[in-house]
Amino acid sequence: MSQRTYNEMWARAQLELSRLLTEELPAEPPRPERDRVVFFQRVAVLYVRYLQILRQLEMVYDQLVHPQKRRVLQSVLDNVIGRVLELKNDMVETEFSEYHYVDDVLHDLKLRPADLEIPIPRYFITECSRELRERRTMLNDILKTVEIIENQESLVVRKMTTMEAIKIIQIVERARQGRLRAKLNEESRNMNRMFKTKEPDAADIESAAVCIQKVWRGYVQRKRTKIARDEEMIFLGMAMHPRHQVPCPAEIAAQATAACTRLTQQEHEEDFQKSVVTVAKQLRDVEGHDMSEKMKTQIRQWFIECRDATGVFPEYPNEEDGGSALIFVEKNPQQLVEEIAEKELEDSNNRPKAKDEKKDKGKKNKGKPEEEEEAGLKMLPSAFLPHLEAGNQIFVDFWKTRDESKNFNQRHEVELIKEEKRKAIEAEIRLQIDEQMRRELAEWKLAVDKDKGSKPKASTKRKKVTKSGKRRKKEKDLTADRTLESLCQELVQQRLIKKTKHVCLQEYLGDYSYLGTTLRQYDIEPMPTLSDVRQVISLYGILPLGSQVVHEKAPPIRAMLLAGPAGVGKTMLVHAICHETGATLFDLSPLNTAGKYPGKSGLAMMLHVVFKVARLLQPSVILIEDAEKMFYKKVPKEEKELDPKRLKKDLFKFLKLLKGEDRVLIVGTTTDPASADMKALCKMYSKIILIPRPDYGSRYILWKHLIQKHGGEVTTNLDLSSLAKISDGYTPGHMVQVIQRVVTKRRVLQQKNKPLIAAEFVSALAKFDPVFQEEEETLKNWYAKTPLGKKRIKAATGRDEDEEETKDKGKNAKKKKKKGKK
Known part of the structure; x- marks a missing residue:
């Protein structure tokens, strides 16, 4: 398709997105919904509609070549992905289940079950940075060298016992005798045939001819019948025509065009980057001096206006508040001085005030019931909707009505680069000017306000304090003197870094659950299908790991457990996550870490190295096979030497140290979760995905x-x-x-x-x-005993519980009244 077609697709997707934003951001906030089914229906409709927008935007972004459009589009695409994850989280919190069935929504929107498939953005792999590619090649080289060394070790001749040698000789000799015996038998059969042959009679020839005719006519008729049956099935639409089973020339041409378009994207991106550098240099040389002089005159004018209005020179805004950028807001000097003074008072009295207010509130509210909020279900606050609204506004204001008839090749536009770089250069120059003007302001104060003798206050920077009031300790770097390559080499030699298999998530085949909605209507919890599992893995594992923006703002998922019988594809899903996101695979399974890095210090060093390399080579996936062994209620005798529980405490500590920007995911697999301590297992893994046998x-x-x-x-x-x-x-x-x-x-x-x-x-x-x-x-x-399973059971029996609670409240009220009368 042409670039014009993709631009139209983008416009249609943005139009649908604007409609969704008007529904999600109304003038008045919607009232809480008390009916759980109605609320889930509302969220499910939004989820499915955002999913269709995500599919369209991903297709457009993959083929659009205009570099500046692609930047706007990528921002919108990332925020749509984040909104889909937020709605999925709302659906889980509403229905208390990881799997959802929305047949009625599909019917209302006239969609197919295939439209619920989560599209995995191709830019996760195609647009990897150079640094990430270099790390990947470095890791592959280390893996190859280790494989070569292992292969050479396996080629070393090992000693063979006498019995092993005798067995090999016996096998070879028996095979030789068998071949010789078969050859002799074949020769004897041939000799017997020669003696038995005789001249055929006329009757034998005729019967042989009739036999050949029967066989040939039957073969021809069966062939004609098969052709007629196949044509009838194709005519009825019950079978596919053979020409459609092989890619047609149009499909092959479309694939070739898409590949050429991606090459054009790279060319346009390189030209854009070069143009950015040249334009920035020109702006600094040509307009940089004028910008700095203009800012200085404006700031000096502000000094004088403040002096005339208030009688004293103002305090210069701090860098944290924005510096001189506050001056250029459309406000008079008196308002600016008051704002700065208020901020200083709030900063100085922030904590004591908060504590006093809490104490006062506690005293005032003693004996008074708190005002109850309106009961019902509300959607959780979104971190992506404001960015979606801003991205949609950029499209509407600039790209929607822009005339691009002269830009047939869809190359970058220099004027847009100038507008963006002017802002960046102004910010750079403002930082330099702020330092100069602070000194100049201090000199003015000394020169004019000598009679007051006021000294400039020294700026004090606060130290970061945690919620508990204690300073956060920095994590000690035990390998500060070592390079990344040496750490990777050590982990590869210890088999803690493994090579990922080239497995796509779409290869995890499974059909849609057509009875899920029906079973839930009769209060029967259906077992999920492999298609449902594939969707959940893409939502929880692939989409957050693939995008840094999405990972930082989306609902956090640090650890995920895949539970199911052996052979359902748990390890395959882990490799699919790594392949789709380009993640590095680490293996901290109890059996793999047994005997490695002994002692407490060795264990701390192993986890430190693994998590350090995982952060540096992110996105990363840490695999823990047989995750139940780490949380055994009672370790079996045959596994006591392996000490499978040695990682239990320290691994959870390192998991807590992961920050929002660290794209590291721990994935555990288990076939026997009942043998593990439920409380500890659920504390470690925030998401538990049940994988059943296929339907x-x-x-x-x-x-x-x-x-x-x-x-x-x-x-x-x-x-x-x-x-x-x-x-x-x-x-x-x-x-x-x-x-x-x-x-x-x-x-x-x-x-x-x-x-x-x-x-x-x-x-x-x-x-x-x-x-x-x-x-x-x-x-x-x-x-059903997991936290989410318990919530679902409580929700199913919630009416009975509510009735019991109301009865208990009524009894307690009657007792209180009787005591008051006495």
Whole structure:
């Protein structure tokens, strides 16, 4: 598509965004909603609509080439992502569940289930900075060197025992004898055929011809019938035409155009950066002197006006308050002097006043009931809506009506660069002038106000104090004298940094839950599908890690636990998070850290190095497999030597030290969460994602995709529906192993004459133990004991509790009345 088309798409997305902003930012704040279902419906509609805007903006941003438009668009895109995460958090707090089913919203908005898929912005990977790329190449080089050393060690000849050598000789000799015996048998069969051959009769020739005719006519008729059946299915819309199964020339051309557009983006961005440098230099040389002189005259004029109005020279504003920028606000000198004096009084008396006010409020409110707020559900305050409104206003004021008929190639505009750089240069010059004018003001005071003898007050900087009143201790750097490369090399050698697999999140296949809404209407909690899991992982893991702006302002998620049976793809999801965001993968699993960095000092050093490198190479993901081992209620005898609980206390301390700007995510995986201490586990992991065994729809999609991926052909002979039905309880890991055993290279070559059938997979599938219903129920019961699960159960039985509370309140009131009468 052309750049004009993408500009129109951007305009349509901004129009929908402006409508949403008018609904979310009304003139009067909406009243709290008491009905939880109605409130959730309102939030769900906003969530789905923002999701459609996110999809459109991501598509436009990927193909737009104008560098200045891309900057405005990226700001809007990041804030839309943040708003989607905020609405998701509101939905979780309302419904007390990580998984939501909004079939009615999709029906009202005329959308498909596929429209609920979370689009992952491609700029997370394509627009990595040079520094990040250099770090990535450095890490890959270290991993390659370690792999080479390990391969050389594995090539060293090890000593072989006599029994091992005898077994190898026996295997080779038996194979030789078997080949020789087969050759002799084949020769004897050929000799027997030669003696048995005789001249055929006329009747034998005729019967042979008839037999050949029957076979040929049956083959031709079956072929014609198959063609007619396929044409009928295509005509009815029940099958896809073969030409649509292969990318058509138009699709291939569109993909090539998109790749060329990305190259054009890079060229335009480089030109833009060069132009920014040259324009800034020109402005400093040409307009810098005039700017400084103009500011000085304005500030001196302000000094004189304040002196005439108040009789004394004013105090110069501090840098924290904005410096001389306060002077250029449209206010008279008297107002400015009063504002500065008020700020100084507030700063000096801030804490004592707050404490006294709290004490006075406590005394006044004793014996008086507090004014109750209006009961109901409200949306949490948003950190992204003001930025969305500002970004939308920029688009409306500037880009919406701008005539770009002369800018066909969509290159940068120099006048816009000048406007932006003027502000930046003015700010730089203002800082220099503020220092000069402070000295000049001091000289004026000394010269004019000698009779007062007032000395300028020394500026005192406050030290940062925490909420508790104590100074925050800085984290000690135990490796201040070491380089990043040496730390990475040490972690790679200790196998604490691992290479991520190239796995996209879309490869985690699963079908939409079509019965979720229906089951919840009958107060039955449905098990989520793999599609629901994929959406939650993209919301909690990928979107916050991919964008620094989103991570700093969005609801914080520092640790996430993936709980589910073995083989459902927990580790695959971790690698998908790393691949989609370009994150570095660290492994702090109990089995991986066993025996490494012994002692308390060694443990502190290991965690310090891991978290330090994780911050420097962010975004980063810290994987903890078998997370339940770290929180064992009772450590099994066979695992006591490994000491799986050694990271429990220190890891939580380091987790608390992570700041908002640190894009570091801890992801734990567990197959047996019931063996862990629930309280400690939930304290560590703020989000717990339950991953179930796949349902029928997901199994059908998995069988079809995995068979085709391994070279198999899905024909009408292969009954996928029956195969998906009998594989109930089996995980995607089981399916992969079964397909690897059945769909071998030899079997792929035989498919033309012998198509695949469902019966071939049954025998291989029977060798594995499925995930039984009881195991899934135990996981479901365990999840019901988590904080979110408890809230959901309380919400389901909330009416009974409210009735009991009102009864208790009535009884207490009657008792108080009786005591008062006595």
